[in-house]
Amino acid sequence: MTYTYVDARFAARLKKHRRNRIRMANGYVSKVGRDGLIVFRPKRRKRPVPVRGLMLLVVGVLCFKGLIMAQYGNAIYDARVADLRTGTTVEQVGALIMQADPISQFIAERAAPLFR
Numbered sequence: 746m747t748y749t750y751v752d753a754r755f756a757a758r759l760k761k762h763r764r765n766r767i768r769m770a771n772g773y774v775s776k777v778g779r780d781g782l783i784v785f786r787p788k789r790r791k792r793p794v795p796v797r798g799l800m801l802l803v804v805g806v807l808c809f810k811g812l813i814m815a816q817y818g819n820a821i822y823d824a825r826v827a828d829l830r831t832g833t834t835v836e837q838v839g840a841l842i843m844q845a846d847p848i849s850q851f852i853a854e855r856a857a858p859l860f861r
Contacts, residue, residue, distance in 0.1 A: 810843060811852025816860045819845070819853075 768787035775785050814822045822845065829840035 806842070807846075807848050808852060810845075810849035812856055814845065814849060814853035815856035819850075 765787065769785065771790075772788040773785045774788055775783055777783055817825070826840050826843055826845070829836045829843065832840075
């Protein structure tokens with residue numbers, strides 16, 4: 746009689762149990778199930794940087810730039826960004842962020858009829 750299948754399942758359960766215990770060392774949450782059994786689960790790790798928020802910020806900045814470019818036109822927009830480049834360090838960083846890029850130019854082309 747061989748117990749390899751049973752031994753493999755038992756080893757897998759032990760591995761899962763060890764991994765769960767290591768994760769619960771950083772904190773856990775207890776919850777009572779429908780059957781009245783108290784179950785302990787490891788706390789979920791929070792992301793250090795909210796990725797969704799950063800993506801929304803980037804999309805918002807690109808749309809903002811596109812709308813400004815559509816309202817002022819490319820020549821005036823480029824002149825104002827050039828003025829920012831000659832300013833303080835903060836203004837130079839702003840000029841770097843606000844310089845024209847293909848995505849904001851695409852948005853400006855689509856939004857230009859709204860401002861005429």
